[in-house]
Amino acid sequence: MDPTAAIDAQAGTMRAVRLAPPGGIDGLSVEELPIPDPEPGDALVRVRAAALTRGELDWPVDRLPATPSYELSGEVVAVGPAAGGATVGDAVFGLSGFDRDGAAAEYAAVRASYLALRPRTLSDVESAALPLAGLSAWQGLFVHGRLEPGQRVLIHGASGGVGHLAVQLAHWRGAYVIGTAAGPAARSVASLGAHQVVDRAAARFQDAVEPVDLVFDTVGGETLAGSADVLREGGRLVSVAEEPPADVAKKVTSLYFVVEPDGGQLVELARLADEGTIRPAIDRVFPLADARSAFERVAARGKHGKVVIEVGHA
Numbered sequence: 001m002d003p004t005a006a007i008d009a010q011a012g013t014m015r016a017v018r019l020a021p022p023g024g025i026d027g028l029s030v031e032e033l034p035i036p037d038p039e040p041g042d043a044l045v046r047v048r049a050a051a052l053t054r055g056e057l058d059w060p061v062d063r064l065p066a067t068p069s070y071e072l073s074g075e076v077v078a079v080g081p082a083a084g085g086a087t088v089g090d091a092v093f094g095l096s097g098f099d100r101d102g103a104a105a106e107y108a109a110v111r112a113s114y115l116a117l118r119p120r121t122l123s124d125v126e127s128a129a130l131p132l133a134g135l136s137a138w139q140g141l142f143v144h145g146r147l148e149p150g151q152r153v154l155i156h157g158a159s160g161g162v163g164h165l166a167v168q169l170a171h172w173r174g175a176y177v178i179g180t181a182a183g184p185a186a187r188s189v190a191s192l193g194a195h196q197v198v199d200r201a202a203a204r205f206q207d208a209v210e211p212v213d214l215v216f217d218t219v220g221g222e223t224l225a226g227s228a229d230v231l232r233e234g235g236r237l238v239s240v241a242e243e244p245p246a247d248v249a250k251k252v253t254s255l256y257f258v259v260e261p262d263g264g265q266l267v268e269l270a271r272l273a274d275e276g277t278i279r280p281a282i283d284r285v286f287p288l289a290d291a292r293s294a295f296e297r298v299a300a301r302g303k304h305g306k307v308v309i310e311v312g313h314a
């Protein structure tokens, strides 16, 4: 198929969520915008679902107005030049780059190398919920955390978007998994494969947990600050939530990282989903027109898994 013809066929407008300056939830609206042109290396995706991450409205502050959501599922409807690997008609999922408009829209232009074929056994909504959180968990545990079978890992925020996938991945890797969550959300964590669950609303995790090889933090604040106390000598503290405080960084090996798109890791996540080893939990689904409610839910406590926007097409 001539890719240029496919692009022309898509010319027109689309509905997209926009975040206006100065940002924050009051800056959200749904607007009619031109469908983006795929740049060299891009695939144009007709978005079926786009998932949200707590705090993400604070990320694009230097390039507003912008479209939020950085993970999606959908079909490739056009490809730009040199978009090797992506083919029109592919059902895909992926993490879009953080430096350009995201996926809370009817169409999104995404680097083709940031996409992979979506899991066959997951729905559009579940597929969209996997890339950002799944890659964050994968990279936090296995790349930065170097988790090995038989090691002990403590995962903070174990019922949350990143944390619930981290519990499943660490269990698959053969680690002894301890999850923390606060209040009723703690009840769901054992069913994800955690060997021990600590309800942070009822107990200090420092009093309930024997030394661990790795702490993977998705909560930040005091939870992150107190985590050096439960590391064994030579253990590591890895956070996606925020930079570890200076006094913690002096005491233990610690790091904060930003998740990177990785098509190869997505293929592996899709394989694990299709064999039933991991499954994204869906907290709630909202239509594109109700993006504001979706972002209000993302900011709330007591979630289980991911908040997703489902994108209908006329």
Ligand SMILES: NC(=O)c1ccc[n+]([C@@H]2O[C@H](COP(=O)([O-])OP(=O)(O)OC[C@H]3O[C@@H](n4cnc5c(N)ncnc54)[C@H](OP(=O)(O)O)[C@@H]3O)[C@@H](O)[C@H]2O)c1
Pocket (backbone or CB within 6 Å): 052, 053, 054, 055, 056, 132, 133, 136, 156, 157, 158, 159, 160, 161, 162, 163, 180, 181, 182, 185, 200, 218, 219, 240, 241, 257, 258, 259, 260, 298, 299, 300, 301, 302, 303, 305
């Ligand atoms: N650096 C990166 O590349 C990267 C990638 C992904 C996510 N993140 C960040 O990592 C964090 C976790 O992301 P996520 O998608 O897993 O979020 P999430 O599901 O909202 O949060 C994870 C956990 O944080 C606690 N939490 C929830 N809402 C909170 C609030 N309003 N204030 C304080 N704590 C709250 C909850 O734990 P309890 O119920 O146990 O209190 C929740 O389970 C977010 O800050 C997100 O922006 C960063």
